[in-house]
Amino acid sequence: MSHLVELRSRLLRAVGTIVVIFFILFLYPGASDIYDLLAAPMLASLPEGTRMIATGVITPFMVPVKVTMMAAFVIALPVVLYQVWAFVAPGLYKHEQNLALPLIVSSSLLFLVGMAFCYFVVFKTVFSFIASFAPQSITPAPDIEAYLTFVMTMFLAFGLTFEVPVAVVLLVRMGIVTIKQLSEARGYVIVGAFVIAAVVTPPDVVSQFLLAVPLCVLYEIGLLVARGIKPRSKEEEKTTTPESTS
Template sequence: MSPAKQPDDPGAEQPFVSHLIELRDRLIRMSIAILVVFLALFPFANEIYTFVAAPLMAQLPDGNTMIATQVAAPFLTPFKLALIAAIFLSMPFLLYQFWGFVAPGLYKHEKRLATPLLISSIILFYVGVAFAFFVVFPLIFAFLSASTPDGVAMMTDISAYLDFVLALFFAFGIAFEIPIATILLVAAGITTPEALASKRPYVIVGAFVVGMLLTPPDVISQTLLAVPMWLLFELGIVLSKVLVRKRANDTDEEPDPDASGNAFSPAAPAGPVGGSTSGRVTPRSEMREVGRDLDPHFDDPDRWQPLSESEMEAELDLIEADEITGAPRSSESDAAPTLQATATEAAHAINSVEEKIRRANRLRELGSTFAARTVLYEVLEEGDPDQRRVARNILSQLDEA
């Protein structure tokens, strides 16, 4: 298998050209899938259009039929519908190919969240389309048929009807994705379930505005879109609370690295555990011997090494003390005036970076790892060496989570 097709390869980062080749291959597969489904559906294009037009045909007055006002419409309209139906039915495979291209760039915890969201988004879109076809269309067309003035024959053009129903299919399909959008906003740390719940009145009004814009000008269709949007918003809040609670429980159940026999912990045992060599934790001295063989600069005091939880807390306390006193930790007496002036000028920047470190820790405790990483990357750009060291250690712990 070529390097571009090894999504789980733990090795080096793939070159850009390999990603382009993989993207090309997946686009070709997606196109072939759509073509195969289209070729299977095209012989039944007229029957498919008749099925889609059934809600309107059932409401037309006796003797009225649909018409084609363009020369090629009797052929092109069913052709267009068959192509769109092929894309619609191929959507799970298309999204699977998209996921196969994106997944290698995600962390394990991101994959665990994205997989159920991807599957549920497909299901919700199909449910939205089915709701529009079986519930909304009969009510809309019954209303429109009853509203036809006397002396006017209701004979809808087949192309106009197809455009109309496709717009409603898309509107209801997207509207049913509201729970997914809600969960993503909470998972990214952009908002919280409580904040979303406090915006409920605005969401209800917005749902009716969207229903007014996307549906025909009647109260029935507007309500049939607005009410499900509101209920799905409430469902998204409930699921978001479950997600936050689960993340909090997972955080509480995580073992303390200093108490778990971590090889990088100063308190790591040097002997076998439970009398079995299979459970033996490598002592720090042996790790140093191996490290010297692999890296000549292993004992370099300036070489960065991960901190334990206690060491990280000590670093944070020292940085906070430096912030309060305004004096650098390792300053010489003859350079104190200059460093004091520099610290005074940089006090605002230090406060900002320190606040970002605290914010990243709070986000990590809440389970919002994506938002925590974003803040830590800012610390790496703006902070001093000590602050960057703390940020790197927090990032390494997030990678191991």
Template sequence: MPDPKDKTDELAGTEQPFVQHLIELRDRIIYSIAGVVVCMALLAIWPGPSGLIDFIAVPIRNHMPPDMKLIAVGVFTPFFVPLKVLMMAGLLMALPWVMYQLWAFIAPGLYSHEKRFAIPLIVIGSILAYLGIAFVQFFVLDKMFGFIQGFTPDSVNATPDIASYVEAILSLYLAFGLAFQVPIVVMLLVRFGIVTVDKLKSFRGYFIVVAFIIAAIVTPPDVISQIALAVPMCLLYELGIIGSRWFAKATQAPEEASDQG
């Protein structure tokens, strides 16, 4: 009877020269850029750059007089700002495709039991990023601008510049999109044995402090946006702890599962 531990490594023979890795990386980057360009073209047709600007401007327009609009101070701002928004929207739309290209690049170095959960992680990570951005658009910005406008004196006419507004909200989109990846990071840390679930539980109090420090650094200096980022991070940290046990067990190699059995 053959020894179950005497198994040929399923990755044996898959090594590639360094140049081939570079070629593969180049191809995946090209595919990713092509996907973003296609999404940009679709968004340029509908709703168009103007439609995207109107959509992301809704939170601040709700706190401005009906006859007032955002202003464009720079000479080239009316051209470059819609283009920047179109590029960001195209990247967000193509995010699952871009993450798939990343997975396709590293997949040859993964075992079969690890590949099974790569696609679900991509899907979950994309959904969490979209949830973070939606949370910013439909909740955080409205509360933040309502809070800020409340401090505007009656003698001051607040007319925000569209370029500074877009830059601010895009940074918030990025911050919340990354912050909502906390469960994925926690589960991967446990899966690869970097930390244990018990360590994560004991670190809970420190993570709350870390979450508020990160929120204070990456968000505007208002308490609304800082709390709106820190609290979800803490909740997602707990979700990651809950899911880490299942994920670590579900992605075990067959020999690991048999040893524990």
């Protein structure tokens, strides 16, 4: 029961932080301004004077609200991760605590870097590439709800892609695989990267290339970092005990 009470307390703090930040953003600078910022890469690729459209009755209200909620979660991510860490830390070994906190910080930063790379590089390149193939007889007018779904999918795809170094380090540290095995699997990783990119990105070569190449590069970075990580030994597991919850 005490663990459930602790879990409830941590969840309330995390959710409360997100809600407070949401209302602050909703009032200032405003949900509409936040959506305009998110839509800037798409608007820059459209013909001059063209705007996005909303086909639903309540879509002009709900889409900016969803975008503001997403922004609030991203801003509150450090607090959310801290609450997760504070809940699980008492049940970890000392050496696991020393590893977990840097991994939590690095994984959150890498996820944000992945989102930033998607927004500033991928969107600008992909939207310009797609617009260049649009026939002169049509005027592109993307729906804002479809655009939000696309953006969230791409943010998630690139955010998770930038977590590859953390995954490699964890696999090596836990002793699941070795550096030699990961190096020998490099060819499969490259093929898998392009397969994943083909599935989660739009059906154009540019976006697939912009996802697959960073995934391969980050895999190599993970291998370099993992070379300095000592795999967990059986003796280490036997000689360490979980921290007290007091």
